[in-house]
Amino acid sequence: xxxxxxxxxxxxxxxxxxxxxxxxxxxxxxxxxxxxxxxxxxxxxxxxxxxxxxxxxxxxxxxxxxxxxxxxxxxxxxxxxxxxxxxxxxxxxxxxxxxxxxxxxxxxxxxxxxxxxxxxxxxxxxxxxxxxxxxxxxxxxxxxxxxxxxxxxxxxxxxxxxxxxxxxxxxxxxxxxxxxxxxxxxxxxxxxxxxxxxxxxxxxxxxxxxxxxxxxxxxxxxxxxxxxxxxxxxxxxxxxxxxxxxxxxxxxxxxxxxxxxxxxxxxxxxxxxxxxxxxxxxxxxxxxxxxxxxxxxxxxxxxxxxxxxxxxxxxxxxxxxxxxxxxxxxxxxxxxxxxxxxxxxxxxxxxxxxxxxxxxxxxxxxxxxxxxxxxxxxxxxxxxxxx
Ligand code: SF4
Ligand code: SF4
Numbered sequence: 404x405x406x407x408x409x410x411x412x413x414x415x416x417x418x419x420x421x422x423x424x425x426x427x428x429x430x431x432x433x434x435x436x437x438x439x440x441x442x443x444x445x446x447x448x449x450x451x452x453x454x455x456x457x458x459x460x461x462x463x464x465x466x467x468x469x470x471x472x473x474x475x476x477x478x479x480x481x482x483x484x485x486x487x488x489x490x491x492x493x494x495x496x497x498x499x500x501x502x503x504x505x506x507x508x509x510x511x512x513x514x515x516x517x518x519x520x521x522x523x524x525x526x527x528x529x530x531x532x533x534x535x536x537x538x539x540x541x542x543x544x545x546x547x548x549x550x551x552x553x554x555x556x557x558x559x560x561x562x563x564x565x566x567x568x569x570x571x572x573x574x575x576x577x578x579x580x581x582x583x584x585x586x587x588x589x590x591x592x593x594x595x596x597x598x599x600x601x602x603x604x605x606x607x608x609x610x611x612x613x614x615x616x617x618x619x620x621x622x623x624x625x626x627x628x629x630x631x632x633x634x635x636x637x638x639x640x641x642x643x644x645x646x647x648x649x650x651x652x653x654x655x656x657x658x659x660x661x662x663x664x665x666x667x668x669x670x671x672x673x674x675x676x677x678x679x680x681x682x683x684x685x686x687x688x689x690x691x692x693x694x695x696x697x698x699x700x701x702x703x704x705x706x707x708x709x710x711x712x713x714x715x716x717x718x719x720x721x722x723x724x725x726x727x728x729x730x731x732x733x734x735x736x737x738x739x740x741x742x743x744x745x746x747x748x749x750x751x752x753x754x755x756x757x758x759x760x761x762x763x764x765x766x767x768x769x770x771x772x773x774x775x776x777x778x779x780x781x782x783x784x785x786x787x788x789x790x
Contacts, residue, residue: 408460416457418516419503420496421489421707430454430488436480441619442473450474450490453497466505466580467587469778471498472764472771475617477636492707495761499709502763505576511759518708524759525716525752532751535561536744546735549727549743550664558747559663565754572758573766580767584774599780600773607773614641639690644765646684647717650724653677669732678728681721688718713762720749 409415417425432451443449449470456465465471474494481491503512514524539557541547550558588595610616617637632638653676661667667674691714723746730739757763776783 407463409462410460412460412462412465413457416493416496416500419499420492425489425492425496427454427488427490427493428458429486430458430484430490431486433485435483435485436490439479439483441477441479442475442616450480450494454488454490454493457493457497463583464587465497466501467583469584469771469775471501472768473616473775474498475636475640477617495707495709498764498767499761501580502576502759502761502767505579505767506572506758507575507579508572511763514756514759515709515761521708521712521760524756525712528752528755529748532561532748532755533744536747540744545737545740548664548735549731549740552735552740552743553747555663559658561751562658565751569754569758576758576763577766577770580770581774588778593778594781595777596780599784600777603776603780604773606776607769610772611769634690634694639687642683642687643691643714643717644687646680646682646687646721649680650677650684650721653680674728678725681725685718685721685725688714688721692718709761713756713760716749716753716756720746720753723749 413428417427430451432455434451437443437448437451440449453465453468453470456462456468471494474491476491476495478491481489484490499515503515506512510524513520515521536553536558540553541551544552585595614637617640618635653673657673657677661673669675692711723742726742727739727746730742733739758766
């Protein structure tokens, strides 16, 4: 069988990890990473099969692989790699590369390849949203409520336009992933039955919400007794994800059910839901950002800029949002207006950058889980029938 290969693939992926210093070429396929990775049990050769694809330039296969997205970035594989190939960071870099290939605007590539590119995209978007909002502001009225200072209808019009543009970009990215998956499975002759799809989707949603597989990461070390449950990586990840979803739901319901800017008491359900989601999210982010790594693990758990950027952006957005929730009940001041504008701009940045950065895994991972379950449905059914 003739395969298209891209000899420069590894070099291209390397640009997306560790500022270009990723040394995954040194991998000699020993299999240590597969032995320790908790996800390898239902997919033999995970994660080194993906590394092999990059080493031999199989771009089409790599971009059609669900394995990229199933990795939880726990770092267990990196800790045991005898060649310092850093497979966990390779998987993250390969995901960033895939995001930039699924994206048609070219912005994902700019935002993911370097710190400067990331900051440029962030600064450009911030400036754009700030100018857009302030173009309708009433600067002379320091004591106006938020949605009179900048008309609520204007804020929501920008928000809706943003969601439409980002939504279309997400759909295009997801469609690109699905088409690559289908084309590659067809080429491999893997049977995909439409009837098995609903169950595959249900199992992916269940996994995304319960973090069942994630719980197996770092399950052995440190000893469970030494690490309380509320500090375990899957709990922290679930806090950030659940808190974020709660805030998104509160904002959406608020927009749909309440006239823009109308006053409500602090116990208004959407306000309580948003504040609770914000606090839960902040808890997870604080652990994520400030947790001290054990000394013997600090060298391989060292975070890259890409890993810092989104949690910090999300944390500042949540903090300014919670501050605005309090300020709305106090006499209005220019400082209050500034907090409000910063919050709205950062929230818009978050949405706009979602499909462009590593945070895009919130889109691609659930889809990849569903595609993986769909592909392996016949084996799972056979195993269930035998049991
Ligand atoms: S990444 Fe490291 S542990 Fe995994 S197969 Fe390669 S050399 Fe072995
Ligand atoms: S980072 Fe964790 S989940 Fe990802 S490949 Fe390595 S061991 Fe497996």
